[in-house]
Structure formats: C-alpha cells, structure tokens
Amino acid sequence: MGHNNMRDSGDDIHLYMPMSIVAEALGSELHTDDIDKLVAIRNLFAFLMGQVLVGTWKRPSLFSIFLEIAELLRYYDFTNYDGSTFGEIPDASFVCYLTDLHLSDVRSSREKTIEAIILGEQMKSWNLFNEGFVHGVGKWDDLVQLAHPSFSMINNTTQRRMEKASRDLSTRLKAVQARIDDFDFPSLFAGIAASSTLGKTIDFKAWKASFASMRKHTLALYKAQYGSWPPKAKSKKNEFEGSGLNRLLLREVYQDFSDVYDMLVDRTILTTRTADMLSLNEVLSTDPQMNALLKLLSEFDRSSPPVLPPIPFDLPLLPDLSTTRREFEGLPVKKQAKERNKKLKDDEINMALMQSYNRESIKVTPFVESFMAFERSLAHGKSMQDILDLRVGQWIFLYVVLQSLPLLVVDAPGLEWTQGVEYFLCEVPRGAPPWVSEDAHRKLDYYRVPDGSIVGLPPDLVEYGVEGIYCRSHCWQAADRWMGQEGIAQGNANMFSQTNPFQARKPLPQGFLDGADVDSSRPPSAYLSSGPGSRASSPDRQSPRSSVAYGLELLPLPRDVVLGGLQNGSRVSLAPDPTKSFDNILGTVGASPRKKK
Helix, strand or coil: CHHHHHHHHCCCCCCCCCCCCHHHHHCCCCCHHHHHHHHHHHHHHHHHHCCCCCCCCCCCCHHHHHHHHHHHHHHCCCCCCCCCCCCHHHHHHHHHHHHHHCCCCCCCCHHHHHHHHHHHHHCCCHHHHHHHHHHHHHCHHHHHHHCCHHHHHCCHHHHHHHHHHHHHHHHHHHHHHHHHCCCCCCCCCCCHHHCCCHHHCCCHHHHHHHHHHHHHHHHHHHHHHHCCCCCCCCCCCCCCCCCCCCHHHHHHHHHHHHHHHHHHECCCCCCCCCCCCCCCCCCCCCCHHHHHHHHHHHHHHCCCCCCCCCCCCCCECCCCHHHCCCCHHHCCHHHHHHHHCCECCHHHHHHHHHHCCCHHHCCCCHHHHHHHHHHHHHHCCCEHHHHHHHHHHHHHHHHHHHHHCHHHHCCCCCCCCCCCCCCCCCCCCCCCCCCCCHHHHCCCEEEECCCCCEEEECHHHHHHCHHHHHHCCHHHHHHHHHCCCCCCCHHHHHHHHHHCCCCCCCCCCCCCCCCCCECCCCCHHHCCECCCCCCCCCCCCCCCCCCCCCCCEECCCCCCECCCCCCCCCECCCCCCCCCCHHHHHHHCCCCCCCCC
C-alpha cells in the first residue's frame, strides 16, 4: 500500500545498491575501476528500461557490455520460474536490442557468429543462441580455422554438439551429392521394376526411358542456366562464392521441382502408404499401374537411411481421352483400349495435357515452361498409352528429387537472417540449452496414437526428426493447404487436422483427466502406460491415413501431470531410437506383451 501511495504521489524512490568503491577506501578521486563499476550499474538499469548503453575503455563493444550485464543479472539473481531465462523483463528487453542492433545477423562475419553463440548462452537467449548455433554449424570449419580467442568462451557442451552437427551435415550433403550431382539414382529400377511377372502387364521399360529423358532434359537445362552442373564458383552465369551444391542452389532446384509438382499432382487422393516395409502382395491402389508406381516409390523411400515418409499426395494427374472426346467413356472397354493405343494429333495431345494440369497452379517460370515444351515434344506422334507412360516416368523423377532435398533445404525453425546464405542452415541445437540443466529440460509431450493409446516423446524427436523436417517442407505444407478443398474426402481432411502435432493444441474431452493427480517430484514417464489395442494389429491398413502428421495427436497436458485412468500394463519405452521411423515407434505402442512359454 505504501509503495502504491509513493508512486501516485510522484515522490522519488531511492534504491541502495551496495558495491565496493576504491575511491571511498582511499579517500581519493574515482579510480578507473570505479568508473567501470558505476557505468556497469548504469548500463544494467538502462538495459532493463530499454535505453542507450554506454561503453568504456575497458568495455568498448556491445559484446563486452552485454557480457557484463549478464554477469550482473546473475549476481542479483534475476530469473524466471525454472531458470531458463533471466525473467520476463530482461528477456523482452534483450529481444528489443537484438532487433534494433541486428546482433543476430551473423551471415557475413565469423567473429560475430562466435559472439552470438556466447551472448546467447550468457544472456539465456534462445533466439540468439539458435541463430548463432545454426549459422555456426553451417560454417563450422571456418570458425575452427579462425582460431579466435573468444572461441574458448563457448560452452564445451555446445562445442561438442556443434561439431557433431557439422559431421551430420557433412553426411547429409554427401548423400545428396551422390544423387543430385548427376541426378543419378542407379538402383531405382532394380526392385519391383525388374520383376519379370509384373513386367508382362506394366511397361517398366517405358517408365525407365521416360525417367532417363527427363533426367537428360534437366541436366541440359541446368548446365545452360548455371554454366555447368554442378555450378562452378564465380562463373559468368552464376554468382556463387563456392563451387558445387550449396543452399541457395538446392533451394532453387527444390522450388523448380515444387512448381512442377503443384501443376501435376492429383490433390484428390491422399496416400495410403506408410513408412512400414510393404509385403509382396500388398495392394496400394486398385489400378495395377498406380499400385506398381506406389510400390516403386516406397522402395525408393526405404532404399537408404533414413527412411523417408511418403509424400501426402503422391500420385500424378494423368492425361485421358475422356477429357478430349465426349463419347469415349461410353465406348466398350476393348474399344477404349484400342483407342488408347492409336497415335494422336498434336492438337488433341495438347488438349489432353492441359486437362491433366492443375491450371491454377501453373507458374510462368523458365523451368515450368521448359517442362511443358519438353513434354509436348516427347508426346508428338505418340498414343495416349505412350503419353501415360511418359507422365509416370517424369513423375518418378520428380518424386525422387523432391524426396532427396528436404534434409538440406528446409531451414531450422526460428531463424531470422537467411537471405543470401550459401552454407546450409538445417542443423538445430539438440537437447537442453547449456544454461538449463538436463534434468529440468528432460520433459515429454504426450500424443494420442490412432489406436487410442498415449505415448510420451521428447519434443526434439518430433520437431527435429526426419518426419518433422519433412512436415515443414513444400509437399507437406501444400498438403495442409489442400486438405479442406473440394474433392478431398472429408474424413481424410478431419484426420489430418486431428493428427497434425504442429497445429494448435485442442482441449481434451471432459473427464479425460479424471483421477489424474499432479506430482512434481516424479517425471511424467513414471506414470505413462500403454493403452489398449495395437497399431500393428490394426485390420484396416488400407484406410486413408495422413502421412503428413504420422498419426500423432498432441495432447494439451502439463508435463508434470499424472495420467490417471489408463489401463495397467507394460510402460511405453521413452528412449528414442534413431534407427526407427515414427511408424515403427507407433506400431509398438499398446502392443500386448507376449506370453511366456
């Protein structure tokens, strides 16, 4: 009450800050160290109020000033409830300084990158730490070669994580180089496409020939555009600083292929595929050709680690004579087959191809225009069946390129400064920030899986795992937009919205937490048990399932809540296994334990 009266009266408030001053002890004028201490206290209050900061001879840079402010914040015990920040006011104030002073723009300076990581740690700023870490991993070798004195100030755990992330990035880049340097996928047609039995009904040779022609066309186009492929540094036809594949180049390639994908994809059929291994006799489509195509795409997704989640909409629109001849659908089946094998005139070919595009998504770009011209040149003098085989081969090429790139071209979330950056920005800081203890950070998000069971998973595994990265890529983001559009089964759209873990959390059904108690002394994993049922034993494998969100529904639970009312049984294993996909993980949830013999 007294504090409020004092504020309302306008009287001055005097705050005593105990500190040792050399001049007081010696009875002399202010010493240089005294001035530094007084300016430091002055800067602390200026920082909290968002005012101008002052430098001294001892601390002339923003980096040194903020390090001193961080030291004072720790000394005076500024903190939030769990120690993850210095509190709401210091955190909000530092965000303003980051914005106004562009402290997180480290694109052109190795020294600023090192300083951003250090300041992020010392100021407990996740935004700055994340920006510095991701950029630092992208140019890790350059940071190490710089041998800057401040490098040793980076937390040892952070250094080890950055070094590990750099090795992981190198592994990803080598895998992409093996495919995209020459757009070569040597084992693609060595599986189901080599089947002598299916080869009698499916013209895999025609698909392979179309694939090869699309590859040849793409290489020729990019060589003409960039001077060579992969591009060489500082060529007359490009402005890249380094030779070979880089972030800007691969993002341009990914955008080109995404544009053609948007134009050709069938948005009415949501995939029924999962990352599980397919059985030999499993049927993915009632159309034999599409069934063979989907199995071939599944083989590619599983051909090398990591296992890739299938694209949500993974089938192309196909040209058909029914779009150019009104009477075609009324013909007998044998007559239709005969007509499909007759050579077509160019006018009808052009009409059929145009009807097989999502015309509202056609972009006027050099790559799209060249593809449309290329497709027509190949279709000249061909029958509709030949054109169908051409489209399938082109689609396969499109699919494998799109699936090969997200691990490199999808930037880490939360970055502010990415424009013009050639090095890759895809490696995120894993685990607890260095200023937060692992025990305090070791929390789980809870998800409901399709069989009704509940599973606890580390947020890092969901958001930054392979499936999480692909969920942020173009094909998944586009699928999210298309879900509610006309032509898609409402059940599929509902399934997506309910299982997408990146959408807003929904309120739980009334009574869900009946019997639940809060006990902060025990981790959530101590109470997590599997519910009834098993995904692996689900009889309806053919029901449409959104591969976008891999069957997880994020539950709005505090991370220290005891989940009551669940069936007793074996507890869910919460230790992440990097060799497993989400389909493998979810397949074990709720599975009944084997009886002992």
